[in-house]
Amino acid sequence: MVSHKCVEEFSLQFPANARAPRSARKRRSIKKEISENDKTCAIDLLATVAENLLSESGCENMAIDKPVNGVEEDHCLVTQKHSVKEEFPVEDKPLKPATLTNVNPYQGSLSPCGFSSVINGKVETEDGGFSNSAGIASCQAGQELKPSIDGDAVVLDARPNGVASLGSSSRTKVPSLGADALCGGALDDVNMFSRDDDENFSGYICPRVTKKSPRSVPRIGDRRIRKILASRHWKGSSRHSDAKSWRNYYLHHQRSYPIKKRKYFDNISDSDDYRLHSKMQRGSRTFSTMKGPGASFVSRDSHVKLRIKSFRVPELFVEIPETATVGSLKRMVMEAVSTLLSDGHRVGLMVQGKKVRDDNKTLHQTGISQDNTHLDSLDFSLEPSSEAPHLLSSNPLGHVCEELAICHGSNMDAVVKSEHDSALFPSDSFDKETATDEFKALVPAALSELSPQLPRHKSKQQQQQTAQRRMRRPFSVTEVEALVQAVEKLGTGRWRDVKHSAFEDADHRTYVDLKDKWKTLVHTAKISPQQRRGEPVPQELLNRVLNAHGYWSQQHVQLHETLSLPPKPEAVLLL
DNA sequence: TTTAGGG
DNA sequence: CCCTAAA
Numbered sequence: 001m002v003s004h005k006c007v008e009e010f011s012l013q014f015p016a017n018a019r020a021p022r023s024a025r026k027r028r029s030i031k032k033e034i035s036e037n038d039k040t041c042a043i044d045l046l047a048t049v050a051e052n053l054l055s056e057s058g059c060e061n062m063a064i065d066k067p068v069n070g071v072e073e074d075h076c077l078v079t080q081k082h083s084v085k086e087e088f089p090v091e092d093k094p095l096k097p098a099t100l101t102n103v104n105p106y107q108g109s110l111s112p113c114g115f116s117s118v119i120n121g122k123v124e125t126e127d128g129g130f131s132n133s134a135g136i137a138s139c140q141a142g143q144e145l146k147p148s149i150d151g152d153a154v155v156l157d158a159r160p161n162g163v164a165s166l167g168s169s170s171r172t173k174v175p176s177l178g179a180d181a182l183c184g185g186a187l188d189d190v191n192m193f194s195r196d197d198d199e200n201f202s203g204y205i206c207p208r209v210t211k212k213s214p215r216s217v218p219r220i221g222d223r224r225i226r227k228i229l230a231s232r233h234w235k236g237s238s239r240h241s242d243a244k245s246w247r248n249y250y251l252h253h254q255r256s257y258p259i260k261k262r263k264y265f266d267n268i269s270d271s272d273d274y275r276l277h278s279k280m281q282r283g284s285r286t287f288s289t290m291k292g293p294g295a296s297f298v299s300r301d302s303h304v305k306l307r308i309k310s311f312r313v314p315e316l317f318v319e320i321p322e323t324a325t326v327g328s329l330k331r332m333v334m335e336a337v338s339t340l341l342s343d344g345h346r347v348g349l350m351v352q353g354k355k356v357r358d359d360n361k362t363l364h365q366t367g368i369s370q371d372n373t374h375l376d377s378l379d380f381s382l383e384p385s386s387e388a389p390h391l392l393s394s395n396p397l398g399h400v401c402e403e404l405a406i407c408h409g410s411n412m413d414a415v416v417k418s419e420h421d422s423a424l425f426p427s428d429s430f431d432k433e434t435a436t437d438e439f440k441a442l443v444p445a446a447l448s449e450l451s452p453q454l455p456r457h458k459s460k461q462q463q464q465q466t467a468q469r470r471m472r473r474p475f476s477v478t479e480v481e482a483l484v485q486a487v488e489k490l491g492t493g494r495w496r497d498v499k500h501s502a503f504e505d506a507d508h509r510t511y512v513d514l515k516d517k518w519k520t521l522v523h524t525a526k527i528s529p530q531q532r533r534g535e536p537v538p539q540e541l542l543n544r545v546l547n548a549h550g551y552w553s554q555q556h557v558q559l560h561e562t563l564s565l566p567p568k569p570e571a572v573l574l575l
Numbered sequence: 576t577t578t579a580g581g582g
Numbered sequence: 583c584c585c586t587a588a589a
Binding site for chain 1: 576578
Binding site: 469470472473512513516 | 583584
């Protein structure tokens with residue numbers, strides 16, 4: 001019910017409810033691409049992750065393993081199931097930068113500050129912040145990209161030349177590289193890059209703002225990234241030189257085979273994207289003698305040494321014409337890598353398959369101690385910041401299967417086999433039990449289903465029922481503001497216009513979403529502040545919601561009255 | 576496809 | 583957010 005007072009108080013000038021004829025509404029076809037900027041940082045991200053680990057753990061014992069003869073096999077592949085959509089346009093679309101001045105924590109960690117922006121922020125606020133911990137050259141992922149063509153399926157494997165070993169001197173804190181750590185205090189002015197071609201990607205929109213932002217900003221971002229690159233420690237060996245050119249390749253070449261990003265991004269958001277497998281170094285129990293039999297106390301100096309053995313990202317399936325160039329293939333992979341890494345930045349910790357949620361527990365309490373048998377199954381993961389209920393169980397079956405259907409059975413087997421052989425089961429990383437768990441964890445459900453070794457769970461029909469629910473994306477205050485303003489101007493009931501007026505660039509906000517949000521806003525405005533949940537909407541905005549809602553409701557009533565001249569008797573009775 | 580509303 | 587009837 002709308003109080004009369006509400007309507008009276010509504011002081012804004014509302015335009016006539018003129019609605020453009022539908023024929024006049026142009027349909028915008030969205031053809032957008034990831035820009036080169038994102039491609040720059042995938043590798044740096046790996047290094048950054050490791051660097052943060054090192055710097056935060058006060059790595060006095062940091063050491064670099066330099067695998068000889070490629071002994072270290074299980075590292076740093078960044079791939080993901082994937083398919084190419086031919087109809088996607090080729091031309092690049094620049095990222096749209098937007099400066100956010102008031103990022104709330106939730107918003108900020110949910111997705112807007114993709115890794116590139118995180119890096120930017122870090123660089124901005126800390127001079128040389130990334131170069132203060134040396135020796136991460138080993139984490140230059142994917143120096144060797146080894147595509148092996150197998151029929152229609154291309155299995156890609158990238159291996160680094162080294163891994164970073166790090167010794168943690170922290171007794172009570174697992175090295176953390178969550179959004180907080182990465183973003184630091186840079187959230188106040190974060191350059192955000194959103195991609196319009198993926199409605200699930202751009203986690204944040206700055207309504208209307210994005211379009212007006214200067215084009216030069218992406219370059220700035222690029223420059224910042226390059227700054228990071230410059231601080232990277234490249235080794236002089238030929239292999240590292242290769243790595244360098246490999247990266248530069250992506251920096252300077254146009255991509256030709258855009259990737260259907262949405263589907264695999266769906267995977268990312270709801271499943272564990274990529275994980276950091278770590279193992280305790282059992283051989284380095286420096287302080288084991290300090291523990292007497294049955295002693296329950298932990299020596300003050302007990303240290304746990306963590307070694308990140310691998311950094312793996314779920315597999316990538318690529319379909320590409322035989323006539324495509326190797327370069328284009330590489331670019332595809334690079335793009336996948338970039339996109340994959342540019343979202344989701346919270347570290348999860350699992351001990352023996354169990355997720356450790358309590359950040360305040362000490363390592364020892366968690367079972368992470370120098371002489372604990374659990375150490376074999378210590379597992380870090382990079383997770384989406386939004387709370388995903390289950391680490392891995394919510395695999396978007398439908399999408400993956402959809403894409404898998406592209407490849408032929410025989411080829412699929414090859415892919416699966418490949419996964420079994422090398423990537424998934426790094427020789428000695430895990431004991432059998434753990435390996436099994438890891439397998440379950442890392443193989444997308446679709447792969448499991450296609451794999452002859454594993455039981456099939458669901459029929460096709462069931463798979464379709466498992467339609468992916470879109471990621472929850474709470475409206476930011478900024479968005480609410482934009483929505484309110486648009487509704488004030490256009491009224492309720494013109495959600496398509498509202499969408500195109502104020503959320504043109506936010507492809508993940510459909511007009512239905514906007515309508516739904518308005519619905520909840522009205523409800524929110526009517527309930528007491530105590531009953532409201534989520535990010536608080538400023539009362540001023542809620543007042544405007546009520547005002548606009550009242551006003552437009554009144555308009556609708558009047559419209560109806562005009563249409564039905566004879567007042568309905570029922571209405572009279574009710575009054 | 577877009578609106579409107581219930582779930 | 584999803585689903586859908588109805589326009």
